[in-house]
Amino acid sequence: MTTSTQLNGSSPLADHRRAPQSAAELMQANEVMMEQLQYLTDLATEHGMCGCSACQRYVRVHSVLLEIFACAPVSLARAA
Numbered sequence: 466m467t468t469s470t471q472l473n474g475s476s477p478l479a480d481h482r483r484a485p486q487s488a489a490e491l492m493q494a495n496e497v498m499m500e501q502l503q504y505l506t507d508l509a510t511e512h513g514m515c516g517c518s519a520c521q522r523y524v525r526v527h528s529v530l531l532e533i534f535a536c537a538p539v540s541l542a543r544a545a
Contacts, residue, residue, distance in 0.1 A: 502526070 505523040514520045
């Protein structure tokens with residue numbers, strides 16, 4: 466995959482992205498992600514889903530975060 470590859474219609478991946486190296490960088494990255502999640506959930510809750518770019522971002526983030534649950538086993542039946 467090249468850096469110009471687009472995922473789900475989003476903008477191309479930036480060349481300067483990297484994983485945080487220190488605990489302080491990781492904490493800062495987590496805070497930024499939480500602020501963005503809070504912004505998106507507040508927007509969707511207060512204003513509804515209007516189809517703007519922020520609402521579209523909310524839908525993408527929501528589906529990515531819940532993706533892990535789609536792969537989990539659903540059966541709750543007891544083994545005999």
